[in-house]
Amino acid sequence: SQKIEQNSEALNIQEGKTATLTCNYTNYSPAYLQWYRQDPGRGPVFLLLIRENEKEKRKERLKVTFDTTLKQSLFHITASQPADSATYLCALAPGAGSYQLTFGKGTKLSVIP
């Protein structure tokens, strides 16, 4: 069966360190993978997209990698700040031409001052 797994429900990290979140998938051939941020009581907000033929994408302090051989995406926040505390969701489109997204359950990141 198809699965998307974000390996940690919660991650605590010291301010200033790099946070690394993992998203693994099985039985998918995604055309792209997205990362969203969700604050308590709010809807998810899109952060970054990476396509299947891209290895790495960056946006300010954010970096996403995509390894289709390992079936894994890593999401990094460098120089983390308490304001980065939120739940981060990965989402993928199951295949080329699919416009639905399937979401992982999320990782709750807490950045400790």
Place this chain on the structure above:
Amino acid sequence: DADVTQTPRNRITKTGKRIMLECSQTKGHDRMYWYRQDPGLGLRLIYYSFDVKDINKGEISDGYSVSRQAQAKFSLSLESAIPNQTALYFCATSDKLVGYNEQFFGPGTRLTVL
């Protein structure tokens, strides 16, 4: 995102009642979605619509129905609410002209079925 609005924001209802959740958007997007979010289960797709006359079932459509009244409006109905439909419901939109389907979410409706 203020461009996607949901009403009501909170609703408490009783088992067996019919309830409608409404979503409106000013983004001009053709595609609209309804999700529910439960602790430990994440976001799951209920229904989606790619155009006014297009309705598609998602992963968990049983017990729900939808109506796409106009490009900007997409309503979710629970015909006879049951307690396990207690959840946070999100509407989302995306632009068909953008190939990678970035989705824009509303603020959510917290529904409690007693």
